[in-house]
Amino acid sequence: AGGTGAGGAAGPATGTNGKKPPATPAGAGNAKPPATTPAKKPPAVPGKKAPATNTPSKSGPAAKPPAPVAATYAHLIGPGCDTPGFAAGGRYDSKGKDRWRGSRGSTTGYGCSGFYFSVPMSDRSSDDSWAQWKFTTGKVTKGVCAVQVYIPNVKNITYVGGNPAYYTVYRAFTQKSSNVLGTFSLNQTAHLGGWVNAGSYRISGGKISVVLGNRGSDSGNRHAAAAPVRVNCTAS
Secondary structure, eight states, rough: OOSTTTSSSSOOOOOTTOOOOOOOOGGGGGGGOOOOOOOOOOOOOSSSOOOOOOOOOOOOOOOOOOOOOEEEEEEOOTTTTOOEEEEEEEEEEETTTTTEEEEEEOGGGGGSEEEEEEOOOSSSOOOEEEEEEEETTTTTTTEEEEEEEEEEOOOOOTTSSTTTTEEEEESSOOOOGEEEEEEEEEOGGGSSSSSEEEEEEEEESEEEEEEEEOOOOTEEEEEEOOOEEEEEEEOO
């Protein structure tokens, strides 16, 4: 009694602890894994920069084109030079005699021969003779022109003796007061054999001219030298 016989029915299977194993829930074999959440950025730490993030780089502003180069004009005019633009007034007396002297001792640069004129001083406060240098300034229709005059290297006041020699700068070729840009004077005997800076003048019509007058003392038969003049202009 209490035991099982050899021919007795088998009892239900039991585990090692004598209990049944837990039942498997229905559908457990098709269960989905738990959903994952995206990793969060680490929090910023005070005193440290936040981790760099990949952001699209922005292109800088486009480079500015170079500024245009200003037009320039440089030219020399004078007696003894193969450059048209020299003019004279009051050169001949009432009898047709030439009052001016032609001589040498001026610049031989720029293809010039060294020739220049000597203009007799009027011995008055007004001019009765003049020399003029006329420049048409090419592409520089508006701008500033620096003027230089050459003084021949001749130590004789009857040839180079303007002291002072008076010059007027005009915005045109017509010698009238409304065209005057400025005036200058210089002692020619103190600047023998060189170029003298005579100032800068603003033009607006593509022209500039320089006029040497002959007013002043003729003591000792003084003459003012009319030699080459040059200008250097820049548009502005």
